[in-house]
Amino acid sequence: GQSLEQPSEVTAVEGAIVQINCTYQTSGFYGLSWYQQHDGGAPTFLSYNALDGLEETGRFSSFLSRSDSYGYLLLQELQMKDSASYFCAVNYYGQNFVFGPGTRLSVLP
Amino acid sequence: DTEVTQTPKHLVMGMTNKKSLKCEQHMGHRAMYWYKQKAKKPPELMFVYSYEKLSINESVPSRFSPECPNSSLLNLHLHALQPEDSALYLCASSGSGGSSYEQYFGPGTRLTVT
Numbered sequence: 001g002q003s004l005e006q007p008s009e010v011t012a013v014e015g016a017i018v019q020i021n022c023t024y025q026t027s028g029f030y031g032l033s034w035y036q037q038h039d040g041g042a043p044t045f046l047s048y049n050a051l052d053g054l055e056e057t058g059r060f061s062s063f064l065s066r067s068d069s070y071g072y073l074l075l076q077e078l079q080m081k082d083s084a085s086y087f088c089a090v091n092y093y094g095q096n097f098v099f100g101p102g103t104r105l106s107v108l109p
Numbered sequence: 110d111t112e113v114t115q116t117p118k119h120l121v122m123g124m125t126n127k128k129s130l131k132c133e134q135h136m137g138h139r140a141m142y143w144y145k146q147k148a149k150k151p152p153e154l155m156f157v158y159s160y161e162k163l164s165i166n167e168s169v170p171s172r173f174s175p176e177c178p179n180s181s182l183l184n185l186h187l188h189a190l191q192p193e194d195s196a197l198y199l200c201a202s203s204g205s206g207g208s209s210y211e212q213y214f215g216p217g218t219r220l221t222v223t
Contacts, residue, residue, distance in 0.1 A: 031210050042199060042214040043152060050210070087151050091210050095140055096165060099151035 002026040004088055004100035011106045012078055020073045020103045022088035030091040032064050032071045035099075038084045046086075047073065075105075083107045113215035115200050121221045124190060130218045132183040132200030140209055141183040143175060144199040146217070152199055158183060190222045 004024045012018040022032065031050035035043040049055055049064035049071060061074040075082055088100040113134045122128050132141065140159050144152035157165035158177040166175075172194075174186040183200055197219050201212040 033210050033212075042216050043212075045211050045213070048210045095142075095157045095159060095209055097142075097154050097212070099153070102149075102151050 002098040006100045006103045028093035033089045034073045035087045115215035130185040134202040138202035142201040146197045
């Protein structure tokens with residue numbers, strides 16, 4: 001089967017940088033995605049890595065190491081509005097997706 | 110238009126009722142998904158439709174019956190549900206092939222089974 005691990009909670013202050021790690025075990029790995037979900041809202045796509053390395057999208061960056069089955073999401077210049085849950089999700093065998101347990105990020109003033 | 114719409118927003122149903130959830134997208138996406146999300150848990154994949162054909166069924170009980178009438182619409186028919194089926198039901202869509210990883214989610218239907 002597939003399994004993913006993420007820290008359950010992370011706390012940081014405005015303007016700081018935070019890294020959310022994700023480790024996974026899966027067969028048929030295609031790529032690793034990251035989603036943000038605010039309370040009461042729907043998940044919103046942030047980033048995707050199919051190959052090793054860093055992908056940068058504005059204040060958010062995502063990294064993947066396929067050999068280590070590991071990835072992370074890096075959030076820079078944290079803002080209060082970044083307080084949300086962040087999920088990594090493995091894409092395997094094409095259109096199968098399994099989400100990690102989620103990391104709740106709290107940004108303090 | 111990058112919006113996925115879902116109706117209804119809220120639904121309360123008894124265990125003997127039959128109801129349907131609806132999802133619509135006009136982004137030309139050929140893959141559509143149903144997810145179930147319990148409070149403080151991640152979304153769990155239920156069904157995937159690719160080019161209007163059911164491609165993935167994650168061992169979902171038969172009381173959930175998906176339907177894809179055309180490339181823009183996705184339904185989830187509900188019958189004889191159990192209280193533990195109460196959850197947020199999310200619809201998503203994505204491109205196919207190399208762009209299938211970026212899923213656009215609708216706002217969800219919050220279902221309560223009494």
